[in-house]
């Protein structure tokens with residue numbers, strides 16, 4: 554700060570600041586809250602200004618969020634919102650495998666399955682978490698350190714910007730695991746990538762590569778993360794060296810198959826993951842954001858969030874009610890199947906068995922659910 558401005562601050566700023574937070578800054582299990590010094594466009598630390606890094610910390614379960622973590626995220630976004638010296642929020646997770654794969658399926662299967670009134674309360678917290686991201690007083694950057702799936706994709710899309718390492722996949726899981734992607738995805742995806750591709754993602758649950766997600770518009774920037782022989786290379790599992798196939802169809806960003814895929818997997822094995830370019834890209838974006846008038850920036854992102862907010866606010870209460878009741882049958886079955894299955898038995902039910910039973914008018918009995926579990930005879 555220049556000496557004249559500094560002197561004015563000393564003479565005029567209040568001696569004691571009022572705390573606008575609802576809760577003390579707390580550390581919640583599974584959520585890290587870290588203030589990191591902000592940097593300017595030259596990469597120099599700007600004294601007295603920070604960016605908050607909010608990180609999901611449950612890497613063994615692919616940074617899926619438990620109920621406690623949802624509470625932690627609400628508080629963390631509130632704290633970052635109120636912190637005068639914080640410029641931007643970086644929303645990320647621990648490790649290089651997953652940003653987040655959504656709700657914790659173990660908790661869903663072992664506590665919420667068959668318990669709609671409890672899940673309804675959980676969904677109040679979930680909705681508050683998404684609203685806390687969309688209502689954050691600071692710009693929110695989702696730093697995608699690894700796959701962003703299910704509810705992970707939903708909370709990621711609630712952020713203002715997405716910067717991803719290019720090995721990350723983006724997708725939904727709901728209809729395969731007994732849910733519908735109505736925790737934000739059905740609101741945000743059509744706005745962000747158009748109705749047709751939103752339909753593909755939200756119903757078929759086939760993930761997009763980071764390269765495709767970038768092309769479609771779910772993320773603003775991707776960076777390489779795999780280093781082979783000391784050099785960064787593009788995700789070797791995905792087509793990145795050509796745009797069209799021989800029939801003129803776009804193949805850039807599609808997953809490789811056959812021999813190409815096998816060769817890509819070999820390269821993956823030889824390489825190591827290095828997220829330094831991701832951190833550089835995120836820091837650069839933060840630096841661009843502090844190089845603006847604060848209130849004009851805030852007004853701009855508040856206006857630009859409105860299409861997402863409108864869709865979210867229109868649907869969130871109905872979605873909550875539907876999801877709660879769905880815990881009685883399809884979610885109860887699908888999340889149990891994921892939780893109780895394994896690589897050998899599979900983690901999904903035989904969907905056609907269920908459809909055939911329902912076509913005969915079979916009611917949802919506990920015995921029906923048991924008969925659908927992976928490995929059931």
Ligand SMILES: CC(C)(COP(=O)(O)OP(=O)(O)OC[C@H]1O[C@@H](n2cnc3c(N)ncnc32)[C@H](O)[C@@H]1OP(=O)(O)O)[C@@H](O)C(=O)NCCC(=O)NCCSC(=O)C1=CCCCC1=O
Pocket residue numbers: 613614615617654655656657658659679700702703704705726727730732733735736876891
């Ligand atoms: C496709 C996957 C994301 C990745 O598959 P893969 O790479 O084969 O890894 P896995 O072996 O499956 O997983 C590695 C270990 O992590 C555990 N894991 C992964 N995801 C979760 C999770 N969400 N909760 C708890 N644990 C998780 C997994 O069990 C493995 O551990 P283990 O000890 O068993 O070896 C795949 O993992 C996957 O599909 N995951 C589940 C995705 C999912 O269904 N998420 C919930 C979606 S629903 C949701 O999020 C909702 C949000 C709010 C609104 C309502 C709603 O439904």
